Amino acid sequence: MADELAPNAPDSVSPADSSVGLRAESMSPRRMAVRRFTKHRAALVSLIILGIMVLFILLAPFTARYGVNEAVFKTSPENPNSFLSPRGIAWLGTDDIGRDLYSRLIYGLRVSILIGLASAFFGTILGVAIGALAGLRGGWIDDLLMRVTDLFLAFPFLVTLLVLRSVMSNVPWLKPIVGNPTSIRFVVVLFVLFGWMGVARLMRGQVLALKEREFVEAARALGASNTRIVLRHLLPNSAGPILVALTFAVSGNIIAEATLGFFGYGPQPGAGATSLGKLVGSAKGALLPGYWWLVVFPCVILILVSLCVNFVGDGLRDATDPKLEGNR
């Protein structure tokens, strides 16, 4: 946002006056937002935890103790090291074929966060574009958009995802674009197609509210094109809510991937990778024999990621929406 919008910045107060005790601090909106965010303690802690997680997955070659498909020790047929409970050689235990759960969680988290970020990012871009179009043009485009989002949001998300998934995998000419139903690309495309609607509605509402404002009118009077108005005026002014929606989309997509994976419809990243969905899915089989570590640790990581991202989103909402201040 432009600096000239900064409130409470009287020019007359010189630094010398501050000694009197009447210190007027000039703050840009961005700085005020940062200050509000840091006041949200849970959001701050979550951001730090997420930062540590990202460090772990970026430095996977160093932080992971074994390869993703590597068994702890060199296993022999008589000693496969499978289902070891947590211990020194495998901090979080091993799975059915003796692979280290701790290392696999790092690799799985990497794929899941990648899916979450990529699909949230592209979904938000698509949603912003469609929402801006509908808000500016109005008319039948707007009606159609609202009806389509109604339709998609009416059904439980798992049903919508599954039907969308089957349509995508059964239309032959989509194959080269979306790839194999078990590939990561397919899942990202699926989540993008599913995820643009919320953002589109949000952006449409923002555009409808903003386009009557004087600064948009002024820009139009100066001859600015629609594209310019959207990119230079509408988008910066709705950056806050969009950023918040983007954050919640990240956690939503990580959960969605895990849900699909849990029920066996998720991506099957090739031999060199795994995902949180796959790891949580394999917890089903570990339940009845009582291999608790295979259930508890993937679940805890999943909750932790989604919780932290949601907290950050919550903090961002507080930070970018000054009206909410004092409401907490």
Added chain:
Amino acid sequence: MWALPMTLIITFVVYVALRVGTDPLASYLRVNQRASPKKIQQYIETNGLYEGFGGYVRGYLQWLQGFVTFDWPRSIKGSREVWPEFRDAMFNTLRLGLTATFLGILIGLSFGIFVALKPGGLRDATVSTSSFVAISTPPYVSALLLQLLFAVYWSKWFGESLLPTSGVYPPGHRGFDLVLMVKHMILPVTVVVIQVVAVYARYMRASLLEVLNSEYMRTARSKGISERRVLVRHALRNALIPIVTVAAIDIGAILGGLIITERIFSYPGLGDFFLGAYDNGDFPQMMPWMFFFTLVVIAFNLLADVLYAVLDPRIRLG
């Protein structure tokens, strides 16, 4: 009266999506691999599986006619009647869903009220944070953890598991047994209740706080009405208005949570029915499900509008 055309349009879109997505003919050929060309042609005609957009419209109308006259096509796998299974699943889901929704909303609202009366303190922080955690926890995760604790590890520690983890009755059981049924429902209901409680505690807190800060609360107090009466007659009533409408629209989300929960607990409800049909690509089973669901969602949206107008006299139905 937009509800009827809306239903038809939505179900037509769903019909096309399912036709493309599940490809009923391919599923049929998978099951009946030695079907003669004549038989295939017959199957196409009785089920209206025509190609092209015009074919989809024709097929949809034919399907709709069969649907409303209760002449439902048989399932592809096993060629069974769809309605009896669908009906049983529906009752199972209603039993689970109504219990969980009722309990969840009741507990959630109480938590919300409890917190909103004293905002900002430790109480508020505890309830708000735990509902945030519950919302961030997918139902299957809480289901897994509950199963691990109450079934698997309970039986390791105490000899027998406290609660059963799957089905409505133990395998091989016949007849009706209320105690067994309730025991089988405890864990799935808990999983759904956790979600519902978290959502409604947050709604209620926000809604009640807004009402409590409004001017008519001050008016009511200054009239000298007892605090209790102010809270019940003025605050709660007004705070509930938005909640009721949200509850009516939320039905889709709650049923969605049920799908996941049912699958994990092998509970023979509509969710399990849908996923089973999806796995088999069984179009004749999925289409009634989607149609039924569309009807429910539209009905509840209508209900929300009506309730809103009834509860809030400022709003008139257009």
